[in-house]
Amino acid sequence: MSQKYETVIGLEVHAELRTDSKLFCGCSTKFGADPNGQTCPVCLGMPGALPVLNKKAVDYAIEAGLALNCEIQEYSKFDRKHYFYPDLPKAYQCSQFDFPLCKNGKVTIHVNGVTKDIGINRIHLEEEAGKSVHSGDNILGSDYSLEDFNRGGIPLIEIVSEPDMRSPEEAYAYLTTLKSILQYTGVSDCKMEEGSLRCDANISLRPVGSTEFGTKVELKNLNSFRAVQKALEYEQQRQARLLDKGEPIIQETRHWDETTGKTHSMRTKEQADDYRYFPDPDLVPLIVSPEWIEEVRARLPELPPAKFERFVREYGLPEYDANLIIATKAQADFFEATVALYNDPKTVSNWMMGELTRLLKTSGQEIEDCKVTPELLAKLLTLVDNGTISGTAAKSVLEEVFATGKDPELIVQEKGLAQISDTAELEKIVAAVIAANPASVEDYRNGKDKALGFLVGQVMKETKGRANPKLVNELLRKQLS
Amino acid sequence: MSLFDRTAHELGEMLRRREVSAVEVTEAVLKRVESVDPVVKAYLTTTPELARAMARAVDSRLQRGEELPPLAGIPMGLKDNFSTTGVRTTCASKMLEHYVPPFDCTVYQKLMHQMSPLIGKHNMDEFAMGSSTETSAFFPTHNPWDLERVPGGSSGGSAAAVAAGEAIFALGTDTGGSIRQPAAFCGVVGLKPTYGRVSRSGVVPFASSLDHIGPITKTVTDAALVLNAIAGHDPGDSTTVKREVPDYTSFLKDDVRGLRIGLPQEFFAEGLDPEIKEGIFATVKQLEAAGAQVVEVSLPHAQATEAVYYLVASAECSSNLARYDGVRFGYRSSTAPDVQTMYKHTRGEAFGLMVKRRILLGTYALITGNYDVYYRKAMQVRTLIVRDFERAFEQCDVLISSTTPTPAYKMGEKSKDPVALALSDLFTIPANLAAIPAISVPGGYTKEGLPYGLQIMGPAFGEGRVLQVAYTVEKLVDARQRKPELPEKGGVA
Numbered sequence: 001m002s003q004k005y006e007t008v009i010g011l012e013v014h015a016e017l018r019t020d021s022k023l024f025c026g027c028s029t030k031f032g033a034d035p036n037g038q039t040c041p042v043c044l045g046m047p048g049a050l051p052v053l054n055k056k057a058v059d060y061a062i063e064a065g066l067a068l069n070c071e072i073q074e075y076s077k078f079d080r081k082h083y084f085y086p087d088l089p090k091a092y093q094c095s096q097f098d099f100p101l102c103k104n105g106k107v108t109i110h111v112n113g114v115t116k117d118i119g120i121n122r123i124h125l126e127e128e129a130g131k132s133v134h135s136g137d138n139i140l141g142s143d144y145s146l147e148d149f150n151r152g153g154i155p156l157i158e159i160v161s162e163p164d165m166r167s168p169e170e171a172y173a174y175l176t177t178l179k180s181i182l183q184y185t186g187v188s189d190c191k192m193e194e195g196s197l198r199c200d201a202n203i204s205l206r207p208v209g210s211t212e213f214g215t216k217v218e219l220k221n222l223n224s225f226r227a228v229q230k231a232l233e234y235e236q237q238r239q240a241r242l243l244d245k246g247e248p249i250i251q252e253t254r255h256w257d258e259t260t261g262k263t264h265s266m267r268t269k270e271q272a273d274d275y276r277y278f279p280d281p282d283l284v285p286l287i288v289s290p291e292w293i294e295e296v297r298a299r300l301p302e303l304p305p306a307k308f309e310r311f312v313r314e315y316g317l318p319e320y321d322a323n324l325i326i327a328t329k330a331q332a333d334f335f336e337a338t339v340a341l342y343n344d345p346k347t348v349s350n351w352m353m354g355e356l357t358r359l360l361k362t363s364g365q366e367i368e369d370c371k372v373t374p375e376l377l378a379k380l381l382t383l384v385d386n387g388t389i390s391g392t393a394a395k396s397v398l399e400e401v402f403a404t405g406k407d408p409e410l411i412v413q414e415k416g417l418a419q420i421s422d423t424a425e426l427e428k429i430v431a432a433v434i435a436a437n438p439a440s441v442e443d444y445r446n447g448k449d450k451a452l453g454f455l456v457g458q459v460m461k462e463t464k465g466r467a468n469p470k471l472v473n474e475l476l477r478k479q480l481s
Numbered sequence: 482m483s484l485f486d487r488t489a490h491e492l493g494e495m496l497r498r499r500e501v502s503a504v505e506v507t508e509a510v511l512k513r514v515e516s517v518d519p520v521v522k523a524y525l526t527t528t529p530e531l532a533r534a535m536a537r538a539v540d541s542r543l544q545r546g547e548e549l550p551p552l553a554g555i556p557m558g559l560k561d562n563f564s565t566t567g568v569r570t571t572c573a574s575k576m577l578e579h580y581v582p583p584f585d586c587t588v589y590q591k592l593m594h595q596m597s598p599l600i601g602k603h604n605m606d607e608f609a610m611g612s613s614t615e616t617s618a619f620f621p622t623h624n625p626w627d628l629e630r631v632p633g634g635s636s637g638g639s640a641a642a643v644a645a646g647e648a649i650f651a652l653g654t655d656t657g658g659s660i661r662q663p664a665a666f667c668g669v670v671g672l673k674p675t676y677g678r679v680s681r682s683g684v685v686p687f688a689s690s691l692d693h694i695g696p697i698t699k700t701v702t703d704a705a706l707v708l709n710a711i712a713g714h715d716p717g718d719s720t721t722v723k724r725e726v727p728d729y730t731s732f733l734k735d736d737v738r739g740l741r742i743g744l745p746q747e748f749f750a751e752g753l754d755p756e757i758k759e760g761i762f763a764t765v766k767q768l769e770a771a772g773a774q775v776v777e778v779s780l781p782h783a784q785a786t787e788a789v790y791y792l793v794a795s796a797e798c799s800s801n802l803a804r805y806d807g808v809r810f811g812y813r814s815s816t817a818p819d820v821q822t823m824y825k826h827t828r829g830e831a832f833g834l835m836v837k838r839r840i841l842l843g844t845y846a847l848i849t850g851n852y853d854v855y856y857r858k859a860m861q862v863r864t865l866i867v868r869d870f871e872r873a874f875e876q877c878d879v880l881i882s883s884t885t886p887t888p889a890y891k892m893g894e895k896s897k898d899p900v901a902l903a904l905s906d907l908f909t910i911p912a913n914l915a916a917i918p919a920i921s922v923p924g925g926y927t928k929e930g931l932p933y934g935l936q937i938m939g940p941a942f943g944e945g946r947v948l949q950v951a952y953t954v955e956k957l958v959d960a961r962q963r964k965p966e967l968p969e970k971g972g973v974a
Contacts, residue, residue, distance in 0.1 A: 041584045045804045047577070047685040048564045048586060050718050080800050082847075084824055091803030139820055147808065276847035278856060281689035281797055284719050 005205040005243065007236050008213060009171050010163035011228075013178060014156050015188040016128065016196040017060045022153035023127045024051030024094065031194060035148040043153035045089030050282050053078075057155035058101070058286065060187040061125045062296045064157055065102030067185045067303055068120050068178070072293045076101045076124075077285045081275045086139070086147050087130035095158075097277040100124035101286065107161075107181065108305060109173040110323070118174050119162030128154040151195075157188075163202065163213065168232035175199060175225045176327070180304050184329045192224055199228055204249070205239045214239075215249040219263060221256045231256040235263055307332055315345035324353055330368040337374035342381045351377065355395055359402045371405030372398070380408040392465040393417045421468040423475070426459070429467070430475045433458045444480055452476060484509035485646035486964065489555045489703040492649060496543065496554050503539035503554030506649075507532050507598045510556040514600060514647045516969040522622050523632075523642035525561050527601035528568055532556060535598035542596070551706055553596035558648035560639050561602040562609055562685040563589055568599075572685050573617035574607045576805050576812045576831040586683025587718065588652060588694055588711045595710050600648050603638030607833045608802065609654055609687040611635050612662055612905050613895065616835045621892060624666060625965035626931055630889040633663030639697045640667040644965055650698040650707055654684060656691045657790055658884075658909025661921035664697055665884035665934025668923050668960060670951070671697045672704045675941045676916035677722040679708075680715030688797035689720075691790075691913045699961070701922060701951045705729035708944065724942065732945035733952045738772030740950065743877030747783040748908050754887045757933045760925040761883050764935060767957045768881075768950075776877050780869040783911060785862045790910045792846050792859035799843030802836065863914050870915045874940040879950050882908050884921040884934030908936060918944045922951045923960030932960065 022029055025042035041049035065072050079097035080090075105120035130152035136142035159178065165171045179190045179197065190197040199222050204214035219235060222228045234256075239249055253272070254263040302310070304326050311322040311332075326332045331352070338348045356377070360367060380401065384394045389412055400411045412418055420426055433455055434441055443451035452473075459472045484492070484506050495501045511529050518524055539554040559565065562572045564582035571577045585593070592599075606616040614622040614637025622637045624630040625645040632641035636653030640663035643651050653660040655673040664671025672695045679694045686692055696707035712726045742765065749758060769775050807813035807827035814826030832840070846855040873880060885905055895905070912919035917938055924935030935954055939947040 041582075044809060046564075046582065046584070046810070047570070047572070047580070047804070048562075048582075048681075048683040049584070050682045052717060052719055082800060082803060084803070084806060084821075086806075086808045086820060089804060089809060091806055092800055145820075274848045276800070276844065276849075276852075278796060278800065278847055278852065282686075282719065 004208060005240055006208050006210070007166055007168075008163045008204045008206060008216075009165035009168070009232060010202045011161045011165070011171060011174060012200045012202070013159040013161075013175070014198040015064070015159065015182055015190060017057050017155040017157060017187055018189060019054060019056045019060060019155055021054055021056075023054050023057050023125070023155035024153055027153065029154045033150055035146070036150060038150045039152070043089065044149055045091075051094060051280075053283060053286065054155065057125060058288070059292075059296060060155070061101050061123065061157050062288065062293060063185050063300065064159075064182060064187050065105065065123050066293070066297050066300055067181050068102075068105040068107060068123065068159070070102035070105030070120060070123060072102055072288060073099065074288050074290070075099060075285060076288070078125075078280045078283045079277045080280050081126075081277055083273045083275060085129070085132075086145060087132045087149070087152065089130065089149060089152060093127055093129065094280055094283070095126035096124035101288070107174060107177050109170060109177050111167075111170055111173045116170070118164045118170070121160045121162050123157050123159050126156050126158060128152060128156050163204075168229045168236065171201065171232055172225055172229040175228060177304070179225075180327055184301055184303055186301075198222075199225075201228055201232055203232055203235050203239070205236065205243060215251050217249065217251070218253045219256055220253055220266065223258065227256060227258060230261065231263060234261060238263065301329070311335075315339065317345055317349055321346070321349045321353065325349055328367070330366065334367050334374055338377050341374060341378035344381070347381060348377070351381065351398075355398050356402075359399065363402075370402060372402050376401050376405070376408060383408055383412060387419055387421060387468060388412060389417055390419050390465060390467070390469060392460070393419065417466060419468045420463055420466050421471055423471065426467060426471055426475055427479075429459055429462050430472065430479055433462065434476075434479055441480060483513075483646070485513040485649075487649070488699045489552060489649050489706055490700065492555055493551060493553075493706075496539070497549065499543065503536040503543070503598070504533065506554055507536035507556050507600075510600055510646070510648065513645070517625075517645050517967045518647060520623060520628055520968060521625055521641050521645045521647065522620055523603055523638040523645065523647055524558070524601045525571055525573060525604050525619060525638070526569055528599050531568070532598035532600050535593075535596055539596050539598075550595040550710075552592065552710055554598065555649045556598045556600050557592065558600045558603050558639060558642050558651045559589060560605050560636050560651065560653045562605065562654060563602075563652060564683040564685065565589055565599070565602070568602065570602065570685065571619075572608045573605045573619060574831065574833065574836070575618045578618070578812065580811050582683075584683060587680035587715045588684070591711050592652075603636070603642055603651060603653075605638055606635035606659075606835070608685070608798075608836050609635040609656055609659055609692075610798070610835045610839055612658070613892070614638060614641075614663070615892065616833055618833055623892070624889045625967055626668060627889065629891055630931070631666065631892050633666035633885075633889060635659040635663075636671075636697060637663045637666075640664050640669055640671065643667070643669045643697050643699060645967055650696055650703055652694060652707075652711070653697050654687070655693045655695060655909075655913065656687045656794060657913050658906045660693070660695050660697060661884050661909050661919060661934065661936060662906065664921045665924075665932070665936075666889035668926075668932030668963075668965070669697055669699055670701055670704050670920065670922050670955075671695065671934075672708060672920045672944075672947075673912060673918065674708060674712065674944055675918045677720050678918075678942065678944070679711050680713075680718040680721050682715055682717040686797075686801045688794040689801060690797060691794055693913065701920075701948060701955045702730065702733055704920065704951070705733055705948050727945060729944060729948055732949045734949055735953050735956050736772075737768050737950060737953045740773045740879070740946075741877040742768060742773045742775050742950070743778040743873055743880045744775065745778055745780050745783070745873065745880055745882060747780050748882035752886045752904065752907070753883055754927075754933075756927050757883050757886075757888070757924070760933065761881070761935055764924060764954060764957055765881060768953065771953065771957075778873040778876050778880070780866070780873060780911065782862060782865045782869050786866065786907060786910050786914065787904075789859045789862045789866065789914060790906075791842065792855050793863060793914075795839045795843030796846045796856050797843065799840045799847065802832075802840055805831070866911060867915045870911070870917060870938075870940070878939070878946055879943075880938040881950075882936045882938075883924065884908060884936040888927050888929070888931035888933045912938050917941050918947050920947050920951045922954050923958055924954075925958055925960065926963065930963075
């Protein structure tokens with residue numbers, strides 16, 4: 001990236017709220033039902049059917065707003081946003097235009113050791129559209145399209161950031177932080193793969209030192225946080241090249257193609273819909289009392305920034321560890337539950353960030369759904385501590401716990417993984433290893449300490465990792481001296 | 482007197498006294514429909530089986546000696562924009578010609594609880610846009626008093642049906658006068674309640690903030706009875722108000738002593754038929770003689786009524802009618818190669834001219850750049866009109882005017898001229914903009930023998946006061962002495 005330009009990024013994040021019923025009707029929001037099995041005259045836009053606002057959705061949106069440090073507006077209202085598309089039953093989406101529910105929030109991000117606040121312009125409530133399934137690649141290239149309105153009418157919040165991000169990396173950090181905060185509150189699942197979290201990005205470049213914004217481009221089809229970052233990186237370079245050549249940036253919406261790693265133009269500003277917003281006359285203004293706001297504030301959980309501080313202070317975790325552990329609420333809860341049973345926070349953190357994370361990644365599971373519980377992990381770590389098993393053996397026990405959910409003690413017994421701490425038995429093996437590796441013995445005697453490590457390794461190999469490494473060290477030194 | 486000529490109130494008493502059965506009443510009305518509807522053409526769909534089943538249920542309750550709801554056994558009709566499960570609801574549009582709703586509107590549910598037999602669905606102007614029922618995609622309805630004339634609109638089918646004895650009462654919708662103007666043209670009573678008094682849930686909207694639902698009846702007493710049955714908060718309509726519903730029949734007193742009656746000067750200006758003007762003034766004189774106090778008031782922003790109404794109504798209509806896209810229900814063009822063309826052809830082929838005109842106007846009023854100049858400005862002026870009324874009601878209890886500038890006009894006379902058609906709504910629209918209750922009661926007859934309406938408007942939720950004055954006017958005018966003469970068995974007039 002050239003040093004001539006400064007990148008300006010703003011993000012629009014849509015998050016589905018986890019209410020049981022839809023925003024304006026009583027239909028279930030459960031994922032995975034039969035197509036159109038969760039619909040009614042209201043969410044199908046039948047003539048005369050009227051919307052009735054779901055209070056729980058407002059409640060969740062207030063909670064999200066408070067978690068993101070917003071001012072909750074006592075007066076807000078709903079507006080109709082018009083466009084024609086087969087999955088939009090009324091041909092307008094009920095949204096909030098000039099009076100959103102939440103305003104002026106912020107999210108604090110940490111990038112490369114630098115802390116920065118990203119402003120949140122607004123959060124508003126709106127309804128989801130249905131889902132189109134095309135027989136071809138898109139609606140125009142298809143013989144037919146099928147419409148499923150189960151998703152139609154599910155409550156969404158749209159979180160609009162200020163154009164405060166200056167690099168794709170900051171955008172990535174903002175998204176992960178935002179997701180973590182939303183998940184903490186529990187108002188949204190934030191599952192990008194199920195579409196419950198979506199992101200559009202706006203990006204422009206301007207000469208370094210300039211205070212005016214350049215022409216912005218909106219990026220769509222960003223299906224993961226990494227995609228957001230990659231698309232922004234690509235777009236940053238594309239725009240810089242155009243500016244270098246003295247060519248203008250066209251204000252447009254561009255589509256990110258994950259396979260080619262490029263963006264291409266979807267529509268220019270001139271081709272964009274005029275949404276013809278106007279206040280929805282079927283709904284009355286939304287009035288939120290100060291008491292309601294305080295009620296929600298009182299039940300807010302401890303949020304990531306506070307938890308981060310506390311984990312560093314209370315558990316003495318390094319900032320790096322604390323940051324990783326608090327990434328999800330489930331993980332932080334797991335950590336605290338384990339530490340309550342096994343009081344060595346750093347060791348717990350090491351195991352969670354190391355072995356456990358590796359197992360979760362490989363199997364694609366989430367910590368809250370896996371078979372390893374805080375009780376089982378604490379038990380396992382206690383077995384290492386009291387010398388029953390070695391650290392190496394503990395890794396394979398954890399794998400077994402992860403696969404079966406069995407008690408670690410039982411696994412150790414069944415697999416005969418208990419550590420060999422019998423001096424007499426080990427002395428024999430040590431002697432055999434010394435006899436078999438004269439070159440290393442020679443090296444050690446010549447002051448090459450590394451050779452000792454090799455010899456320890458050989459003993460461990462012979463005992464299939466069961467030897468007590470501390471004891472092996474001692475015995476080797478004794479026999480070699 | 483034939484059963485179909487009776488009022489809801491009279492029939493209710495006769496049923497309770499066991500002088501007549503509900504089946505007899507329903508059969509009398511069904512027979513009347515069969516004999517005169519071929520010339521009146523008030524119905525788009527009749528539902529004789531539904532009506533008979535309900536009537537039988539009423540009779541078996543009577544036989545068991547059980548208490549009946551006030552409107553039990555009183556045959557009624559609904560304008561064809563009220564959703565009725567299993568009965569097509571067309572809005573008199575090709576777009577919904579075969580549309581059968583899967584749910585009932587709230588007010589029909591309420592009338593079913595009243596055990597009121599549904600005779601059928603009434604013709605109307607397409608999507609309630611029009612003042613003559615001539616914009617119906619199917620056929621025009623004829624005024625029972627003169628079959629060459631329009632019954633008014635958009636609830637023209639409902640007013641004609643009640644006037645012709647083809648229903649004892651009906652429910653209509655009123656966005657700019659669509660209950661009151663046809664009631665005036667057909668010599669019956671039409672009441673538009675306060676906005677939020679009656680649920681709109683399930684009634685196909687034209688302009689949501691202006692649409693009102695109300696009764697079309699033969700008498701003021703019947704209007705009170707029907708309002709009792711349909712008024713009240715509905716959790717399914719966020720714009721209804723949680724406010725106690727009084728017994729509206731308790732206001733039916735032939736007594737206006739001490740009441741202050743306001744005459745809005747702007748409503749008696751040019752354009753008002755002199756014969757009607759004279760008639761209204763004569764009635765006002767009688768009210769004065771009966772102890773009312775008459776004051777002249779002014780609604781200075783009345784001149785903006787037309788402009789405000791057309792912007793607000795069209796803007797909301799363009800949005801409300803956007804859902805007719807051929808995707809899920811209703812008409813779909815079969816000539817389109819892709820979805821964009823399908824939208825265009827569907828809407829182009831199935832909407833009538835008046836509807837298209839409103840959608841175009843409303844879309845234009847809402848596009849970026851125009852919104853502030855047109856829609857927002859119109860809403861601001863609407864607020865001024867509301868304040869005009871609030872000020873007027875500081876000086877008086879009710880306002881009286883003519884319902885329309887003229888009596889019913891000849892068919893085809895104004896349908897080609899939207900401006901002339903619009904002018905006929907000038908006296909009715911302000912009450913929609915201000916969301917206040919207004920009633921049209923028969924005010925008398927012109928020399929030609931055509932009925933005209935006297936309009937009474939009251940402050941928000943002042944239906945009781947409005948009904949009280951209407952009841953008194955009804956006694957003074959005694960319009961029910963005359964009845965339209967109709968050729969029976971579908972003969973030619």
